Amino acid sequence: MTTSQPYWVFHFDLEPLDGFRDILLAELVEVGFDSFEETPAGLSAYVQPKELPENWWSELRIRQMEGVSLSYRKEELPDINWNAEWEKQFDPIEVGDRCRVRADFHPYKEVEYDLIISPKMSFGTGHHQTTYMMLEFLLEAELEGSSVLDMGCGTGVLAIMAEKRGAVQLQAVDIDAWSEENSRENTEKNGCENIEVHQGDGQILHRWPAQFNWVLANINRNILLQDIPLYVDTLQEGGALLLSGFYTEDLPLISEKCEAAGGRLEKKRVRDNWVAAKYVF
Incomplete structure (x- = not known):
């Protein structure tokens, strides 16, 4: 895909990281997120607004895991060229x-x-x-x-x-x-x-x-x-x-x-x- 398209990016803060970052990524794939970037605090995840269901947050099983702390902030991005992003990563x-x-x-x-x-x-x-x-x-x-x-x-x-x-x-x-x-x-x-x-x-x-x-x-x-x-x-x-x-x-x-x-x-x-x-x- 060479065209640009609107995206949201959610910046997730996750503790602990070891063993749980990949669990979070997989569950985010299930609810509609389609690209990811590891960060020191956890994970940044990208999604087209139309692909994200209203109940996505409640669907994350990782939130119920003992000893896990998870929060996020959302950022609305201008149109993003996906090819350039995945080629970098x-x-x-x-x-x-x-x-x-x-x-x-x-x-x-x-x-x-x-x-x-x-x-x-x-x-x-x-x-x-x-x-x-x-x-x-x-x-x-x-x-x-x-x-x-x-x-x-x-x-x-x-x-x-x-x-x-x-x-x-x-x-x-x-x-x-x-x-x-x-x-x-x-x-x-x-x-x-x-x-x-x-x-x-x-x-x-x-x-x-x-x-x-x-x-x-x-x-x-x-x-x-x-x-x-x-x-x-x-x-x-x-x-x-x-x-x-x-x-x-x-x-x-x-x-x-x-x-x-x-x-x-x-x-x-x-x-x-x-x-x-x-x-x-």
Whole structure:
């Protein structure tokens, strides 16, 4: 996006910072904020006024966490050029020694999987713990010749990685129109030929009964708990769910939902209280 548009910026003061700044960021993504900057006091978060629901403050679960203090002040900005903002803040990230996620203006570095991602207003560059862990799972997954569904695709980075690792049929879905557009742009940047991108939510999944070997969903706890049965319906026998976007304390609820649908937890990863989990069916 090269055009400018009005934004609000909320400056959050958070105590303590360690372990809680990322929780705050993820919850702000859920209520409509789309870009962020770490500050000494906590976090500055940007949002278009039309995207922010009236009850956003009461929706933040972090406010109820024991020992956490959170406050904010709002600033109305003149029109902001988003491209310039994210280009200043997006640094390349390496997942192990095999994968590097970068923007197209970053210099090339030889690695096994070089992913070019222009995040713009979409979530998913590998910087957040959940995306990072999902990429780790994909690096070890058997994807050659497989079919993959990426729910809540954001930038499309997970679907792109899956195709790079050998998946041949991929569907990427996001409820946000901008994420759909951004995913299309990123699949083109990476030379992907097998990814179809759609705008929609869990209700779109009836199109693909028992079709996928893998379902990837890095969203949030509430959406996962609601839609896990829909994801399972799209799996072939022996398929797997890779799920993230929730905290360690949410894992029992997620596991209970998957087990009720016939799955079992095979492996989990944890980074800064965030979880990514693999369930096999």
